Amino acid sequence: MSTLHTDRDYESDLRKLREQLLLMAGRVEEMIGESVRALVDRDAALARKTIDSDHKVNRAELAVDEQCLLILVKRHPMASDLRFVTRALKMVTDLERIGDLAVNICERAIDLAPLPLLKPYEDIPRMSDVVQSMVRDAIDAFVSSDSDKAEEIMQRDDEVDELYHQVFREILALMIQDPRVVECGVHLQSVAKYLERIGDHATNLAEQVIFMVRAKDVRHAGKLGG
Template identity: 40%
Template sequence: MVREHFTHQIEEIKRKVLRMGSMVENIINIAVTALKEQNAEMAKKVYIEDDEIDAMELEIEEQCMRLLALQQPIAKDLRTITTALKIITDLERMGDHAVNIAKIVIEIGKEPLIKPLVDIPKMADMAQEMVRLSLDAFVKEDKALARKVAEMDEEVDKIYEEILKDVLELITAKKDTIRQGTKLLFIGRYLERIADHTTNVCERTIYMITGKLEEIN
């Protein structure tokens, strides 16, 4: 009976981590949609969503700490709980990056964009997919999926390099684009960091499954 209750608690933690991941996916989508539509009011919603993500992180952390204190888990159970604690830290930071994007959206306001937004939304779509799939790998304990998701980070890096190249060429040719160009580069950087955090999730998931820490990329 005690073991059954403990297993139920771990499954509940996994479900909450998955829900937190869905919230992070949503906040990234809101931030980048606000950028595409140049909608400052939408960008402000990111702050509210981020508060909810922070609250969810604390809730999961408290539940994990209670399990560690009361059940004193070992081996795989211990790795699962400590992995959940690591993952929610990465998810919280992803939310912070979305907030940083929202801040820039508000700063840009309605000023004409210096270039069409093609690569940034593409990066955002990939980052959101990586968040979703990395957490699927965690919940399903799927090592192969974790590796596959981590490999997607290379494609995100390539898109970021394209953004860097295009914007640097533009601001070199037209000095009046430097201010906004720099902000767009920051947005690309924040999305690239979100993808990096999903790689962390994948590495911790593989550790949870195998008991071995390894760098994937």
């Protein structure tokens, strides 16, 4: 009876951790969408609102950390549960930094709102769609222990990198042609860079999922050789 009770408490502790991570990831994904919408619509008010909401993500990080420590102290998890909890500790840091990067995009959106439009935004919203899907799917893969899905996410980062370099070169060419657009161009290159970094963080999330599920480390797989 007592063991059953403990098992149920343990399960409930792990479930709570899973729910906290899902909620936090959902909020972070929304922030990316809002930041790019603020940029495209030149909506400085939306940008400010999104910046103000970042404290919720910061709180969520602390709560997840606390829940992980509580499970480690009370439950001494082993094997796959231990991997789940230690990966959660790392993943929450990536999620928090993705939130910070969405804030950075909002700051650029505010700077860009009064400046003349450099060119219609096409590739930046596409980058945003891809990285949002990467974050969402990485957390889904985490809570459902789906390493195949996680692997597929890592491949999507190539598309993000390609879009980034495309945006970067295109804006560079515009700036060389016309120095009056340099200020605007540099801000936009930064936005593209922030989205590219979000893609990197989402890739880190996916790598942690694969590590957790397969109990081996795929990080640096191609980078270990001399």
